Amino acid sequence: MVKLLEVKDLYVSFFTHAGEVHAVRGVDFELKKGETLAIVGESGSGKSVTTKAVMGLIPKPSGLIKKGEILFEGKDLAKMKESELQNVRGKEIAMIFQDPMTSLNPTMTIGKQIMEGMIKHQKVSKDAALKKTIELLDLVGIPQPELRVKQYPHQFSGGMRQRVVIAMSLACNPKLLIADEPTTALDVTIQAQILELMKDIQKKTGVAIIFITHDLGVVANVADRVAVMYAGKIIETGTVDDVFYNPQHPYTWGLLASMPDMDSKGDELFSIAGTPPDLIAPPKGDAFAARNPFALKADFELQPPMFKVSNTHYASTWLLHPDAPEITPPDAVLKRRNLRTKAGENRGK
Amino acid sequence: MGRYVLQRLFYMVFTLFLITTLTFFLMKLLPGSPLQNQEKLTAEQREVILEKYGLNDPVPVQYVRYMKNLVQGDLGISFKYDNREVSTIIGERIGPSAQLGFQALMIGTLIGILLGSIAALRHNTWVDYGSTVISVLGISVPSFVLAALLQYYVGVELRWLPVAMWKGFEYTILPTLALSVFVIAQVSRFMRTEMIEVLHSDYILLARAKGISGSGIILKHALRNALIPVITILGPMAVNLMTGTLVIERIFAVPGLGEQFVLSIMVNDYTIIMGITIFYSALFILIVFIVDILYGIIDPRIRLAGGKS
Amino acid sequence: MDKAQNEKQLKINPELFQPAEYDPSKVEVITRPSLTFWKDASRRLLQNRGATFGLILLTIILCFALFAPIFSSYKYSDQNLRHAKLPPKMPYIEKLGVMDGKDKDGFDWYATKKVDKYYYFGTDDLGRDQWTRIWTGARISLLIGLIAASVDLLIGVMYGGISGYYGGRLDTIMQRLVEVLMGVPYLIVVILFILLFEEPGVLTISLAMVVTGWVSMSRVVRGQILKLKNQEYVLASRTLGSPDGRLIFKHLLPNVMGPIIVMTMFTIPSAIFAEAFLSFIGLGIKPPLASLGSLVSDGYKSIRTYPHLMMYPALVISSLILSFNLVADGLRDALDPKMRK
Numbered sequence: 001m002v003k004l005l006e007v008k009d010l011y012v013s014f015f016t017h018a019g020e021v022h023a024v025r026g027v028d029f030e031l032k033k034g035e036t037l038a039i040v041g042e043s044g045s046g047k048s049v050t051t052k053a054v055m056g057l058i059p060k061p062s063g064l065i066k067k068g069e070i071l072f073e074g075k076d077l078a079k080m081k082e083s084e085l086q087n088v089r090g091k092e093i094a095m096i097f098q099d100p101m102t103s104l105n106p107t108m109t110i111g112k113q114i115m116e117g118m119i120k121h122q123k124v125s126k127d128a129a130l131k132k133t134i135e136l137l138d139l140v141g142i143p144q145p146e147l148r149v150k151q152y153p154h155q156f157s158g159g160m161r162q163r164v165v166i167a168m169s170l171a172c173n174p175k176l177l178i179a180d181e182p183t184t185a186l187d188v189t190i191q192a193q194i195l196e197l198m199k200d201i202q203k204k205t206g207v208a209i210i211f212i213t214h215d216l217g218v219v220a221n222v223a224d225r226v227a228v229m230y231a232g233k234i235i236e237t238g239t240v241d242d243v244f245y246n247p248q249h250p251y252t253w254g255l256l257a258s259m260p261d262m263d264s265k266g267d268e269l270f271s272i273a274g275t276p277p278d279l280i281a282p283p284k285g286d287a288f289a290a291r292n293p294f295a296l297k298a299d300f301e302l303q304p305p306m307f308k309v310s311n312t313h314y315a316s317t318w319l320l321h322p323d324a325p326e327i328t329p330p331d332a333v334l335k336r337r338n339l340r341t342k343a344g345e346n347r348g349k
Numbered sequence: 350m351g352r353y354v355l356q357r358l359f360y361m362v363f364t365l366f367l368i369t370t371l372t373f374f375l376m377k378l379l380p381g382s383p384l385q386n387q388e389k390l391t392a393e394q395r396e397v398i399l400e401k402y403g404l405n406d407p408v409p410v411q412y413v414r415y416m417k418n419l420v421q422g423d424l425g426i427s428f429k430y431d432n433r434e435v436s437t438i439i440g441e442r443i444g445p446s447a448q449l450g451f452q453a454l455m456i457g458t459l460i461g462i463l464l465g466s467i468a469a470l471r472h473n474t475w476v477d478y479g480s481t482v483i484s485v486l487g488i489s490v491p492s493f494v495l496a497a498l499l500q501y502y503v504g505v506e507l508r509w510l511p512v513a514m515w516k517g518f519e520y521t522i523l524p525t526l527a528l529s530v531f532v533i534a535q536v537s538r539f540m541r542t543e544m545i546e547v548l549h550s551d552y553i554l555l556a557r558a559k560g561i562s563g564s565g566i567i568l569k570h571a572l573r574n575a576l577i578p579v580i581t582i583l584g585p586m587a588v589n590l591m592t593g594t595l596v597i598e599r600i601f602a603v604p605g606l607g608e609q610f611v612l613s614i615m616v617n618d619y620t621i622i623m624g625i626t627i628f629y630s631a632l633f634i635l636i637v638f639i640v641d642i643l644y645g646i647i648d649p650r651i652r653l654a655g656g657k658s
Numbered sequence: 659m660d661k662a663q664n665e666k667q668l669k670i671n672p673e674l675f676q677p678a679e680y681d682p683s684k685v686e687v688i689t690r691p692s693l694t695f696w697k698d699a700s701r702r703l704l705q706n707r708g709a710t711f712g713l714i715l716l717t718i719i720l721c722f723a724l725f726a727p728i729f730s731s732y733k734y735s736d737q738n739l740r741h742a743k744l745p746p747k748m749p750y751i752e753k754l755g756v757m758d759g760k761d762k763d764g765f766d767w768y769a770t771k772k773v774d775k776y777y778y779f780g781t782d783d784l785g786r787d788q789w790t791r792i793w794t795g796a797r798i799s800l801l802i803g804l805i806a807a808s809v810d811l812l813i814g815v816m817y818g819g820i821s822g823y824y825g826g827r828l829d830t831i832m833q834r835l836v837e838v839l840m841g842v843p844y845l846i847v848v849i850l851f852i853l854l855f856e857e858p859g860v861l862t863i864s865l866a867m868v869v870t871g872w873v874s875m876s877r878v879v880r881g882q883i884l885k886l887k888n889q890e891y892v893l894a895s896r897t898l899g900s901p902d903g904r905l906i907f908k909h910l911l912p913n914v915m916g917p918i919i920v921m922t923m924f925t926i927p928s929a930i931f932a933e934a935f936l937s938f939i940g941l942g943i944k945p946p947l948a949s950l951g952s953l954v955s956d957g958y959k960s961i962r963t964y965p966h967l968m969m970y971p972a973l974v975i976s977s978l979i980l981s982f983n984l985v986a987d988g989l990r991d992a993l994d995p996k997m998r999k
Contacts, residue, residue: 055558082563090560103551107573107649116569117559152649168559289678298674323675364841372850380856485708485987489980491931493938494972497958505962592845596938600958611939614849626850630842
């Protein structure tokens with residue numbers, strides 16, 4: 001498969017009154033055509049900033065890409081001028097935001113908002129754009145699209161608005177779709193519908209998707225591969241199976257253990273103690289060390305590299321070093337490993 | 350929408366009725382009389398005048414008569430200018446005031462919007478600070494101080510423009526400027542705040558994510574959304590211009606309604622004071638109404654919801 | 659990721675692979691000191707350059723208004739016709755070529771009239787010391803502003819509070835009255851009420867401004883109360899059986915304090931402006947007493963011959979209103995909870 005997007009050693013900082021916030025600290029990842037990558041992490045872990053950097057939407061002058069390359073089909077987006085970026089945004093890469101209640105212009109009909117990008121990028125006539133818009137609204141499951149195009153956002157429900165935003169993102173047949181927590185602001189039942197819709201669209205159009213979320217349930221549902229971010233770094237990456245059933249980083253353990261499931265009925269829910277570090281002065285070792293019950297002295301002193309677990313699976317913790325002592329992961333993680341073995345056995349049969 | 354308009358119209362008439370009644374009885378309470386300023390009158394002459402104006406009747410009778418006449422657009426007769434109808438005087442005087450008010454509102458709003466938008470687009474740069482300083486000064490320096498300074502420096506010292514009077518367009522420039530500074534300041538302050546908020550909104554980010562260019566975003570998305578709330582300050586703005594004309598017209602000797610009002614206050618010409626008060630109130634109520642309707646037409650969220658949300 | 663990298667790491671001191679101490683209690687330590695709402699607000703107010711400038715300017719004007727008349731060798735009403743219409747003359751500053759006792763044509767009136775005194779801001783047509791009159795006038799203007807603002811506050815908070823808290827039909831009726839009062843342009847009402855009095859004084863002028871002035875305060879308070887009274891913490895307190903008084907004074911009012919303070923800070927300069935406006939149309943403070951507005955108005959009459967009679971009071975009143983506006987703006991931003999990070 002061909003590489004669509006390759007992010008190399010990306011550093012993004014924000015300059016505030018309190019000082020320089022190192023929001024993204026050396027992120028590497030890649031994405032193949034038609035693939036879905038989920039970036040998981042808590043608020044402030046740098047997942048949104050990473051994708052905003054890809055879109056060239058880091059607010060200036062407070063934010064700055066300090067270092068790194070963002071290669072999209074071989075062209076470095078980080079070095080592009082604003083005018084060049086405008087021809088990539090919406091056309092090659094499209095974006096969906098978290099809150100559909102605020103991400104549509106309240107004083108413009110949704111038809112105009114969808115057509116705007118098409119007219120700008122594809123130089124089509126108004127009639128053609130309108131026809132395509134109605135098709136798109138139909139595709140994302142909005143009934144009576146001919147009537148709906150002339151309506152304003154406030155006449156749509158939250159779920160419907162998110163469908164409109166999705167239709168808008170598909171307007172120019174982009175190669176990459178970045179979805180920044182697209183279901184977080186929606187009701188659970190609507191969430192499922194939107195996820196189904198996105199999977200369906202990917203099947204039909206073959207678009208690659210970067211899915212940002214803090215909801216691991218969503219990840220399992222939609223993604224091919226997962227990258228877990230913490231304090232501006234990717235600390236573990238692998239296929240969904242790798243990360244869910246054979247997690248290596250204690251932070252990933254914590255994340256998975258804090259996810260409620262049917263079996264844990266009656267048990268107390270696990271939670272990770274403490275708060276993420278202040279990124280104005282990031283810790284010199286593993287940023288998670290202070291909250292990590294399994295931390296080694298090395299975690300406080302030295303930045304762990306990415307250790308290879310398998311061809312698809314990497315994690316950044318000193319526990320993977322050959323000299324590190326054997327430790328027993330928490331029960332929840334062991335249970336997951338067993339599940340995988342069982343699943344493998346089942347598949348084997 | 351239709352029902353809403355009707356309901357509003359009813360309240361407008363009711364409000365105006367209450368204001369007229371209050372003003373009428375307030376006038377009856379005033380000390381002094383318009384007759385005391387005129388040349389010495391004999392008791393007989395005095396009696397004739399009082400009879401002529403119906404001032405010997407009981408107050409309730411006078412009130413009912415006044416209201417009856419008011420419905421027909423008759424505001425009574427001036428005490429000072431013998432036998433001249435108040436409505437005629439207002440008619441003669443409204444022209445210059447309306448022209449001044451309109452010019453000041455147009456220029457003030459346009460410059461204010463421009464200044465406010467530029468400040469927001471260049472948020473936290475010297476352009477922003479400069480525009481903020483201008484608008485804070487514009488709000489703080491009283492309009493009559495500004496008018497006096499303009500008159501003295503531009504009119505008297507530099508002789509660039511006429512010092513006073515009302516004989517053509519160049520005579521309107523200084524009073525318009527003096528009136529518009531407050532409008533500029535208010536509108537630009539408001540516009541700046543609204544624009545900053547809009548520019549930080551998600552839908553502007555999404556528009557950028559669609560690849561729309563900077564100017565396209567400002568013209569098609571930001572400006573319209575920031576402008577809608579600015580309409581709401583047009584009502585207070587109009588009142589401000591109205592009262593502003595009282596002193597500005599006096600300073601520049603403009604034969605307008607404001608100047609007449611101040612003149613009438615000085616000679617206790619009750620019927621004119623009342624007439625102009627009612628006129629101002631009616632105008633104000635009408636402007637607020639028009640602004641609300643306009644808001645409903647421009648903002649789709651209100652238009653289709655049918656009434657205020 | 660590759661072998662080279664993995665090999666490099668092998669050189670790490672094996673001691674580092676000892677488990678580190680894990681102390682969950684340390685993890686929860688809050689790193690930044692917590693600030694109370696008011697501490698936080700005042701910190702933010704002082705960070706605002708405009709507000710700080712406004713505060714300094716306001717303090718200076720207040721000091722002069724309080725002390726200048728006390729330490730002056732003249733009274734605001736002292737007349738000395740022999741010293742009438744003198745230009746400003748101030749010690750030390752006179753050497754800079756300004757305020758040196760010369761009029762705009764460079765003519766030294768102090769020498770001509772053989773005056774060996776200093777009139778810092780000159781004298782008016784009755785030979786009264788403008789310096790003393792301006793700072794006395796500033797006192798009067800401030801007094802009018804303070805009275806108007808405090809009565810506005812009292813009526814506005816009660817009216818708005820009752821209307822918003824009890825709501826329903828009472829609110830509807832109370833709001834109809836407000837709409838009627840708002841139907842008349844503010845300054846016109848003030849003028850009509852001033853006309854009721856033959857000799858308007860400080861108190862009558864201030865109270866005339868209150869006639870409809872309290873309406874804006876009541877609207878601010880009502881709006882806030884309406885918003886707050888359905889918030890969870892108020893509902894919780896109500897569920898626990900708190901009486902109305904406790905709800906109002908413990909839960910609602912403290913949270914409305916911010917907007918009330920800001921509104922009051924905007925009312926003071928607008929009352930000062932309104933008084934000046936009245937003076938300009940001949941309805942303000944009557945001589946020998948003076949306000950900043952009446953001084954500007956008197957000065958305007960002789961602006962062509964003695965510009966200093968208007969310029970100095972105009973400068974003081976503009977600075978006074980400016981300083982209040984700057985502080986009020988700063989307070990609004992500082993007290994806005996949305997700005998709290």
